[in-house]
């Protein structure tokens with residue numbers, strides 16, 4: 001899958017890339033740090049507003065096409081404070097990003113692709129297949145442009161790649177976006193506060209382990225402890241559960257950190273006591289906690305969440321066997337901003 005082929009994306013550039021570019025137009029290297037700071041710290045990509053740059057450099061940047069590769073479209077606000085923003089991309093595609101407040105701290109859920117090829121049967125985001133990967137700049141733009149929907153005093157604390165798309169099918173751009181967002185001259189977010197959620201792409205997990213951007217947190221969407229059930233829920237999965245577990249076992253997880261295992265509970269499919277016991281057994285070799293997500297129902301599927309009693313019974317088995325298991329609270333359900341409810345739109349307006 002090719003990245004979007006538009007002009008050189010200055011927004012996706014590191015300070016080092018910018019230095020190379022500026023050397024070619026006879027600008028001193030320190031300008032690259034200034035420009036990077038305007039974009040990735042202050043969230044300003046309009047060269048006219050970069051007031052400490054000489055006028056000829058500002059003109060150069062305009063000529064080079066420096067601008068955000070996205071525009072904010074519709075903004076929806078949930079009664080629980082969650083906000084969902086539509087991001088319209090240069091080719092007319094759109095993805096969604098969500099701000100989730102906890103006191104004055106915000107978690108932002110970002111998208112990594114337009115659509116998704118994995119096609120999990122309970123997920124609305126993957127329903128129409130994959131249209132294209134996002135660039136690192138398009139991912140970073142979601143974070144910076146969403147500032148228009150921050151309330152006074154709110155601070156971005158966590159970024160989770162849990163929007164539309166499978167981040168490890170776009171690992172290069174996702175890795176670069178993490179590098180840009182966590183850079184000390186950018187937002188200076190701690191890599192511990194960035195979580196990549198993946199359906200379990202073994203090559204991508206191995207690649208992430210080698211990346212130099214520091215250790216972002218990893219969440220693996222498992223949903224089943226046996227292959228037959230997982231195939232039913234995650235038909236596009238190429239790697240087996242056993243291979244995913246092995247990838248986690250060899251992953252160089254820093255001390256005092258653990259993986260998150262995500263398990264969407266679907267009524268009558270993966271919510272039995274037997275399934276809970278199988279999960280306990282499977283997770284033995286991994287340092288992890290489990291997030292249980294009762295499925296958020298939506299218009300693209302007949303699948304439903306289990307009853308609350310069933311959810312609690314499932315959690316109890318895990319906890320009694322020594323597995324940390326948490327129930328994830330559903331946020332933004334009234335504006336379709338909860339997990340698995342986000343959509344992307346392709347340039348012809350199809351969903």
Ligand code: SAH
Pocket residue numbers: 122123124161162163164165166167197198199220221262263264293294295296297339340341
């Ligand atoms: N593709 C990645 C990240 C995006 S999905 C992944 O699958 O991990 C983010 C999370 O939302 C995943 O854990 C996914 O399983 C969950 N999710 C998807 N659809 C859901 C639904 N209808 N209800 C609850 N969680 C859902």
Ligand code: SF4
Pocket residue numbers: 116117118119120123124125126127163164165166199221340
């Ligand atoms: Fe893709 Fe994740 Fe949705 Fe599955 S749950 S279809 S991997 S976005």
